[in-house]
Amino acid sequence: MVMPHLDDAYAFARWLTGNATDAEDVVQEACLRALNGVGTYAGGNARAWLLAIVRNTTFTWLARNRPKALVLTDDLEAAERTAPAPETATPETDLIARADEAFLHAAVAGLPPPLRETLVLREFNGMSYRDIADITGVAVGTVMSRLARARALLIERIGKDMS
Structure with missing residues (x-):
C-alpha cells in the first residue's frame, strides 16, 4: 500500500519541511507509523491515507526538531532533475527553464504553511x-478557499517579481 506512493510522500514532506534531508527523516518515520497503523486502515485511497500520515508526522517532527518561532524561507535546494531534457533543448533554454522552476519553487515556498500544503x-x-x-x-x-488564496498570492508575487 505504501511503496507505490513513496515518491509523493517524499515530495510532500520536502515541501512541508523545506529540506531534502529532513524530508527523508519524516518519510522514514511516517512509514514506520503507517506500518504500525496498517491494521487500522479502513480501505479507500491508500495515497491519501499515507499523505495524511506524512503531514501529521511532519508537523510532529517540526515541533520536536525546529524552534517554536519557525520562519520559513525560500532556501530550497535546486530541484532534482528526474526527466531528461528534451532533445531540442539548448543550453540557453535549459538555463531559462531552471531559472523559471527555481523562481516558482521559491514563490511556493514563501506561502504560509496551510496554503502551501493545500497547493x-x-x-x-x-x-x-x-x-x-x-x-x-x-x-x-476550506480547501477551496485556501487553494484560491494560495493561487492569488502566487499570481501577486510572481507578477510583482516579474515587473
Whole structure:
C-alpha cells in the first residue's frame, strides 16, 4: 500500500519541511507509523491515507526538531532533475527553464504553511478536494478557499517579481 506512493510522500514532506534531508527523516518515520497503523486502515485511497500520515508526522517532527518561532524561507535546494531534457533543448533554454522552476519553487515556498500544503497537494500531487480535506482535517470549502488564496498570492508575487 505504501511503496507505490513513496515518491509523493517524499515530495510532500520536502515541501512541508523545506529540506531534502529532513524530508527523508519524516518519510522514514511516517512509514514506520503507517506500518504500525496498517491494521487500522479502513480501505479507500491508500495515497491519501499515507499523505495524511506524512503531514501529521511532519508537523510532529517540526515541533520536536525546529524552534517554536519557525520562519520559513525560500532556501530550497535546486530541484532534482528526474526527466531528461528534451532533445531540442539548448543550453540557453535549459538555463531559462531552471531559472523559471527555481523562481516558482521559491514563490511556493514563501506561502504560509496551510496554503502551501493545500497547493502542493492539489497542483503537484493531483489530489481531489475531498482527499485534501481528509488529509488536512478541514472542510472541503476550506480547501477551496485556501487553494484560491494560495493561487492569488502566487499570481501577486510572481507578477510583482516579474515587473
